Amino acid sequence: MEENKFNQIINSEQFAMISDLSEVALDSFTDNEILKDIPLIGTAVKLLNIGNTINDRIFVNKLIKFLKQLDNFENGTILKEIQYLDDSKIYNYKVGEKILEIINRIDSDGKPEIIGRLFRNFIDKKISYAEFLKLTNIVEKAFYYDLILLNNCSPEGKLYIDLDEELYNLGLIQHTGIGLFSPTEEEKKELDKTKYLITERGAMLLEYGLKC
Structure with missing residues (x-):
């Protein structure tokens, strides 16, 4: 079975360069090739088939903000926690798929960072995955x-x-x-x-x- 796309982003060689990611301004994209040249983001663009529409640009910005909260984690540590849940079959969907779904739905005003911190604390075993989902649901509904x-x-x-x-x-x-x-x-x-x-x-x- 093909590894889900979020896991592939985390597992990419460029993930180690996450600390070098700076916020990408929406108006900095003149065409899709620029996105593909950005380390790690280029991997995400190809895997997720991201184009150059305004919605694509907003999604990329939200993804960057989320991923930056995972700085200082080795990708193996993240994937280990994800794999444990995926193998447990407690939930009817893969963790990575859920993360991308959440990022796509939430507002861009600061919420990606909040969700990223919550996910970081889940990986760090400070909150459970169930608590992560409950708090994420609240963040999604609330006005930032x-x-x-x-x-x-x-x-x-x-x-x-x-x-x-x-x-x-x-x-x-x-x-x-x-x-x-x-x-x-x-x-x-x-x-x-x-x-x-x-x-x-x-x-x-x-x-x-x-x-x-």
Whole structure:
């Protein structure tokens, strides 16, 4: 059976040059030959049959941003984790195919980096593949500029700014007052200042997807 295309990109000799990849501006492509000359990206262009339409350019930029988050990993380490899941047959699709599908669907504003960090932390065994998929699904649904506001969370898990209700609906934040039945006067003052509390799911996304 032919190795899936994402695995072939990771397994290419050019993967070691991933740290040399710089963000490719959409207007820098005058024709498809330029893409093919970029190390690693040229491999992806040929394997994925990428052309020179605006959608192709956007996809390439998202792929670059995702792949750059895997810097410092040897391709053998990545492929080992992918192969383990593919062989387990727990999921009805190959990991590499799912990754390309996700990259194709997500917005280009910062989300590829978030997904890349989540995948990096999956490879590094800090989160499970199931957690990676759940958090990726949230990232895909959320408005990027709402998501990054989670970076304002205090070490105690408190947010002192107003956030969109969508983040609440996605299970990333919760309203204050939970568990405080007999607060002290000092706790009451702090509670009045606190807008939201980050949830366990929100804290996981913050730690493994939003932090560089």
